[in-house]
Amino acid sequence: MSHGKQFTLYSSVPAPNGWKVAFVLEELNLTYETVFLDLRGKEHLKPEHVALNPNGRIPTLVDHHNGDFTIWESDAIMYYLVDKYDKEHKLTPTTENDKYTYLQWLFFQSSGQGPYFGQATWFMNFHSEQLPSAIERYQDETIRIFGVLESVLSKQEWLAGNKCTAADLSFVPWTNIGVDIILPKREDFNFERDYPAVFAWHNKVKGRKSVSKLLALRAELLKK
Template sequence: MSHGKHFTLFTASIWPNGWKVIFVLRELGLDFEPIYLDLMKNEQKSPEHVTHNPNGRIPTLIDHKNDDFVVWESCAIMTYLVEKYDTSHTISVSDAGEKILQLQWLFFQASGQGPYFGQAGWFSMFHPEKLPSAIERYQKETLRVFGVLEGVLSQQAWLVGGKCTIADFAFIPWNIYALENYISHYNGFDFARDFPAVHRQASSDMVA
């Protein structure tokens, strides 16, 4: 593995969790070498990767300028990056209370949006047999999560701190991925009409 860059990032080209980290690295101007794993070939389970990430999932980050410190789980990686490298709080918050709110949203993304959206995508696109009850359950959950975000973002531009932070970066790639791949096929769904504030967030220049 080359150590010419500040970081090595094990990721995958189309999956949202890796893009969450890439957004942060780019916004902070941190150089990194991406290693794209083919998840359909189970390359994330390879010995080289599992050595760094025992869970065998992406993304995994190695910080070569911090004694090859390894972090996995996308929200943990984003938190690490801003705690160590966003000293001016460009995409993070500094107030103690707001830091808890930022963490709150990261927990909700990791425990709510990610699993529900992931299962919605799996049962809609990849499961070998169609299970209408599973498809319906996870479609409803994706819309529920959109509703949670809409309720907040209709009152304020960003989730915390009055600016785009890692809390927003955590949600946006999953919103875009779901919209481009399966949510647009939901009966009667119109993202811009039904969830205008979430649509605005996902269309922000910050993530273009």
Template structure:
């Protein structure tokens, strides 16, 4: 089978993790086709998808120019893309700093995504309102904000997580932070004033051309 694009990305319109991959594809100028799974039909659990991704979650990326190499888990995809296709090290680093970058990806995957996702679930989707669960995950959201703010506020870090420059570590946090700010902790905390370094960092990331383009694509699909 021939492919006009280098990559096929299996994703979902509203799912935050798939859009993280699009940020990096756009930042690196890579060509891709997105296939949006219908979760209402449980397409992510069907055999046509789980043959690629046994976990039945999005996203999954197939690299057609690398023997249809297939990789899932969003932060693993980000590492793959920069290791293979970021020759100029635009979004990555080398030496020992690479482990600092990986450290932040692990923190995003274990400390941000799950807690922020649970906050969103109990606020938006859980069939009954459980105030104690909502409060727990809102507080965990703010704890993650405080961790990021403490690092980003240090002058020697230049307002970024790794090596004083924007990397995939920074990009990996955008979508869940955006969901938290606009939904799960809206009205619960004054993010701009209570976590100023974090807020300034998030605004810098939102202002990047690739990020603006990605969110415009998402908005067009949600009309």
């Protein structure tokens, strides 16, 4: 593979986590090539990818300008990118306490939103049998996560540092799944009515040039 671009990003078209990383790469104007792996075909478990990522999941990032340094886990990758390449603090706060708050939200996204939304999607669409109790549990957790975000974003515009950071970006793909796939049929859920601050924040982040560009690309690739 040619390494004319600085990064190689191993991702997947339908899966959310690779797109979080791509948002940051675009925001920082870093050059990268995306290799989309077919998860149904288990390309992520092939030896050449597992040699880079022993967890055998996506995303995986290789930094060719840093001795082919390889890092996996989406929010760890995002942290690496902004810590090493965002010297102007485009996507990170500048004060010490805000930096810790920013990290808090990155951890919350990866430990709270991602797993709960992922389990909801699994039990609703991919599990071998329908388990209503499991579906209800993870739908309820999805709603709870929106409540946590609403409690904060109803008082401030962004999660940390009074500006859009990588933490804000990290929520976008999974929030889309929550709204479009997990909760549409729940009578007790109306995104704009029940979570107006999260609704406004989410649409504001989606409207950023980098995010809207990549979400449009994802939509086109899903049609193929």
